[in-house]
Amino acid sequence: MIKTELKSQLDVGIKLLELAIPTASDFELYSQFEEAGVFGEHAFDFFVFIPVLFCKTMLPSVPFPDSYFEIKNGETIKRSFKSTILFTRLKKEIQTVFIEGISQETVLKVAGRSSNFRVINEVLLEGYNLGDIVLSPITIHPH
Secondary structure (H helix, E strand, O other): OOOOHHHHHHHHHHHHHHHOOOOOOHHHHHHHHHHHOOOHHHHHHHHHHHHHHHHHHHOOOOOOOOEEEEEEOOEEEEEEOOOOHHHHHHHHHHHHHHHHOOOHHHHHHHHOOOHHHHHHHHHHHOOOOHHHOOOOOOEEOOO
C-alpha cells in the first residue's frame, strides 16, 4: 500500500495531538503543527479539522453542524465543511483510520481537542443524553 502525502500528514497530525500535554494551549499545540513542517500553508486547517473529524466519526449519532464560522481580517465568514476540499479529503482518510483500527485512548486524546467534544462531555456529565444535544457551528480564528 502506498502512503499518500495526505495520509502521511494526517499520521503526523494524529501523533502530535496524541502526544500533546493535556494542559497545552491551542497556541502551543498549533505551534507544534507549524514546526513539524509537513503541513505547508494548511497547518491551521489540519490542527482544527483533525479533532473535529475524530469527534464526528466517534459520535455519528450526534447531529453536527454542516458549517463553521471563520474570522479573517476582522470579518466573519460562514463556510460549509463540505465545500472545504481539505476537510472532505481528511474525512475520508479518518474514516479509513477508524476502519483499520485505532486505539480508544488515541481517539479520545485527539477528539478531546475539539470544542465540540468538550461541550458534549459537559452536557453528558450533567445527565443529558446524546439525543438531547444540539451543537452550534464552531468559530475558528486562523493565524
